[in-house]
Structure formats: structure tokens, C-alpha cells
Amino acid sequence: MEGYDRKEGLDNDREEIYSKAVRAGKRTYFFDVKATRNNDYYLTITESKKRFDNDGNQNFEKHKIFLYKEDFEKFSEGLDEVVAYIKAALNNEPARTEYQEPKREEFDVDFDQI
Numbered sequence: 027m028e029g030y031d032r033k034e035g036l037d038n039d040r041e042e043i044y045s046k047a048v049r050a051g052k053r054t055y056f057f058d059v060k061a062t063r064n065n066d067y068y069l070t071i072t073e074s075k076k077r078f079d080n081d082g083n084q085n086f087e088k089h090k091i092f093l094y095k096e097d098f099e100k101f102s103e104g105l106d107e108v109v110a111y112i113k114a115a116l117n118n119e120p121a122r123t124e125y126q127e128p129k130r131e132e133f134d135v136d137f138d139q140i
Contacts, residue, residue, distance in 0.1 A: 043067060052076065069093040 044059040056072040072090045093101055
């Protein structure tokens with residue numbers, strides 16, 4: 027993209043407001059609240075897994091998502107719904123919530139333009 031300089035590690039330059047690490051088996055999840063230049067908060071969720079290469083050297087494989095405040099509610103609702111579904115399915119109970127395909131207008135993308 028012209029006029030756009032991607033800066034590696036841009037997220038690391040943001041002020042960290044709050045952080046929570048959750049160890050879960052072989053993975054660690056990091057929930058980091060950060061501030062934008064305009065002092066809006068956003069959340070990064072990082073999954074980190076310890077890996078070993080062929081020489082036995084340890085390294086970490088990381089996957090990160092960014093979640094912005096305007097998406098918190100829908101993300102939370104979606105996460106709650108799928109967790110409830112999984113718990114019910116594992117207990118052989120009928121799911122209390124039913125998955126609904128999002129309506130076309132709920133997407134930010136105009137699929138006709140793709």
C-alpha cells in the first residue's frame with residue numbers, strides 16, 4: 027500500500043494498562059489492555075506455546091488477536107454462546123442457545139464489491 031509504512035512491533039510501543047496471564051496446560055494466554063494514541067483502550071489476546079526445534083532448542087510460537095472496544099460486546103456474546111454450547115454438548119444436554127448465521131448487514135464487508 028502506498029504511503030503506508032508498517033512498523034514491526036508497533037503493538038509493543040503502546041502503553042500497557044493491565045495484563046493477565048493464564049496458564050492452561052501447554053499454553054499460556056496473555057490478556058493485555060493497551061491504549062491507542064487517542065487513549066482508547068483495546069485488548070490483545072496472545073496464545074503462547076513452547077516448542078522445541080530439531081536441535082532441542084526452546085522457542086515460543088505466538089498467535090495474537092486484537093480486540094477493539096466496539097467489538098467487546100459481540101465478541102463476549104459469541105464466546106459465551108460457544109462455551110455454553112460445548113459444555114452442554116459434553117454433558118449430553120440440549121444447548122440453551124442456538125447458533126444463528128449472522129445477517130449479511132452485520133458484516134463490515136460489502137461482499138458485492140469483492
